[in-house]
Amino acid sequence: GAGVSQTPSNKVTEKGKYVELRCDPISGHTALYWYRQSLGQGPEFLIYFQGTGAADDSGLPNDRFFAVRPEGSVSTLKIQRTERGDSAVYLCASSADRPDEQFFGPGTRLTVL
Amino acid sequence: AQTVTQSQPEMSVQEAETVTLSCTYDTSESDYYLFWYKQPPSRQMILVIRQEAYKQQNATENRFSVNFQKAAKSFSLKISDSQLGDAAMYFCAYRRGNFGNEKLTFGTGTRLTIIP
Numbered sequence: 213g214a215g216v217s218q219t220p221s222n223k224v225t226e227k228g229k230y231v232e233l234r235c236d237p238i239s240g241h242t243a244l245y246w247y248r249q250s251l252g253q254g255p256e257f258l259i260y261f262q263g264t265g266a267a268d269d270s271g272l273p274n275d276r277f278f279a280v281r282p283e284g285s286v287s288t289l290k291i292q293r294t295e296r297g298d299s300a301v302y303l304c305a306s307s308a309d310r311p312d313e314q315f316f317g318p319g320t321r322l323t324v325l
Numbered sequence: 326a327q328t329v330t331q332s333q334p335e336m337s338v339q340e341a342e343t344v345t346l347s348c349t350y351d352t353s354e355s356d357y358y359l360f361w362y363k364q365p366p367s368r369q370m371i372l373v374i375r376q377e378a379y380k381q382q383n384a385t386e387n388r389f390s391v392n393f394q395k396a397a398k399s400f401s402l403k404i405s406d407s408q409l410g411d412a413a414m415y416f417c418a419y420r421r422g423n424f425g426n427e428k429l430t431f432g433t434g435t436r437l438t439i440i441p
Contacts, residue, residue, distance in 0.1 A: 254418075254433050256431070257429065271428070301368060316362075316369055321368075
């Protein structure tokens with residue numbers, strides 16, 4: 213039982229390729245967040261889902277980044293035409309309905325060569 | 326926009342001693358939450374302690390306590406009786422208050438080393 217899981221743990225890709233990163237939140241958690249953590253930095257917010265809809269996508273850096281959560285559970289972060297600057301650890305977190313603790317997954321380390 | 330500043334990139338402490346990690350923040354909100362998260366090499370962020378801004382009493386969790394100075398916008402973490410397992414990156418984080426779920430804004434972190 214589980215906590216937040218993320219797959220893959222590590223992803224290496226070439227510049228220009230498309231990648232998908234998956235997040236499985238804690239069962240029953242309605243809120244889901246994506247953060248990006250570059251080397252030596254704190255996590256930076258990307259997008260937040262409440263249920264199936266994106267409640268706040270103000271952190272997405274550009275239109276190459278997109279995320280979905282079609283059934284209000286699993287979420288996928290999609291990055292098109294990857295660039296070397298996209299290399300980072302992508303963290304997912306989930307929380308229950310009322311404002312509460314965000315539980316984090318172990319992250320996906322993305323390396324763009 | 327809210328900002329969180331951690332001015333100590335690295336700290337070290339002898340095992341069993343006490344260490345204090347510093348954090349300052351900037352916000353125009355009156356209702357907010359502050360957190361300290363621990364990130365070991367496994368990358369998983371773990372909540373250490375949290376403080377509601379409307380509470381004057383400083384939060385404590387076993388060996389971890391905070392010194393919350395709202396007027397100074399300061400939120401330091403004190404770790405007592407440091408243990409080897411405390412070695413990790415520590416991040417201070419801010420969340421706007423009770424408007425439903427909200428994003429976290431993090432500082433740049435402090436790497437804590439425990440000296441045996």
